[in-house]
Amino acid sequence: MGAAVFGRSEDRLVIDVWSDVMCPFCYMGDALLAQALEQFEHGSEVEVRYHSFLLMPELASDHPVDLLDVLVNGKGFPREQAEAMNAQVAARGKAIGLDYRFDRAIAINTRAAHRLSHFAASEGRRHHMVQRLFKAYFTDGLNVGDHTVLADLAAEVGLDRDKALQALESGAFEEDVEADVRQAKELGISGVPFFVLGGKYGVSGAQPAEAFLRALREAWADRSGATV
Numbered sequence: 178m179g180a181a182v183f184g185r186s187e188d189r190l191v192i193d194v195w196s197d198v199m200c201p202f203c204y205m206g207d208a209l210l211a212q213a214l215e216q217f218e219h220g221s222e223v224e225v226r227y228h229s230f231l232l233m234p235e236l237a238s239d240h241p242v243d244l245l246d247v248l249v250n251g252k253g254f255p256r257e258q259a260e261a262m263n264a265q266v267a268a269r270g271k272a273i274g275l276d277y278r279f280d281r282a283i284a285i286n287t288r289a290a291h292r293l294s295h296f297a298a299s300e301g302r303r304h305h306m307v308q309r310l311f312k313a314y315f316t317d318g319l320n321v322g323d324h325t326v327l328a329d330l331a332a333e334v335g336l337d338r339d340k341a342l343q344a345l346e347s348g349a350f351e352e353d354v355e356a357d358v359r360q361a362k363e364l365g366i367s368g369v370p371f372f373v374l375g376g377k378y379g380v381s382g383a384q385p386a387e388a389f390l391r392a393l394r395e396a397w398a399d400r401s402g403a404t405v
Contacts, residue, residue: 189224190397193373195361196307197232198290198321199244201266201277204311206370206383208273213389219397227298227307229291229357230369236286241320244282281318288354290321293331295350296341305334375400 192210196203214220233247248259267277290310297306309330313319319326324345331341344350361371372380372389374396380389 192225195228195230195371197230198287198310202383203370209386212386217393229354238286241283241285244284247284276316285322291354292350295353296344
């Protein structure tokens with residue numbers, strides 16, 4: 178992977194992240210990366226940039242359904258197995274401070290949520306918006322495909338609610354979402370979360386904080402020409 182694909186930041190180490198609001202491991206991966214950055218010696222010199230990925234693009238945008246029903250009826254998991262998988266994820270999430278309430282989760286097409294995250298990026302609040310969207314989906318059981326709900330969430334993170342709603346209603350940032358999805362395909366990214374450090378080092382999945390920390394140090398050393 179070449180850094181030119183992602184663009185350069187002369188004075189910062191850039192981490193490009195592909196994720197989806199409805200991906201439980203993306204929520205977890207974001208938290209684990211944050212833990213690693215707190216331990217990283219150059220954490221203040223790291224820039225995290227989020228990119229859209231549609232985990233279930235086939236879902237309707239106006240017909241929310243129970244997440245467990247999607248796993249059972251749409252993905253073919255036996256109900257008991259799906260419940261056990263969710264319980265395992267919830268337990269792992271609890272260990273790092275995340276509150277997964279899969280019984281509340283509403284499966285919906287997340288394209289509108291991604292467009293909102295791009296709007297938030299234009300206002301300098303993308304990470305706050307992404308974090309709130311994760312919590313909205315996995316803890317609060319909110320419909321992250323509903324424009325009114327999304328506008329309320331935008332206001333919660335300090336964005337102008339009316340401007341956010343206007344962006345959602347107008348279809349703004351659709352091209353940005355498509356560009357992210359297209360770039361993921363070009364790079365061969367088929368699952369999320371996927372992290373690219375310094376345009377070169379790829380990390381797949383919700384790895385332990387220690388693994389992120391090692392990757393950060395390696396990418397930093399490569400960037401500065403030092404040795405790990």
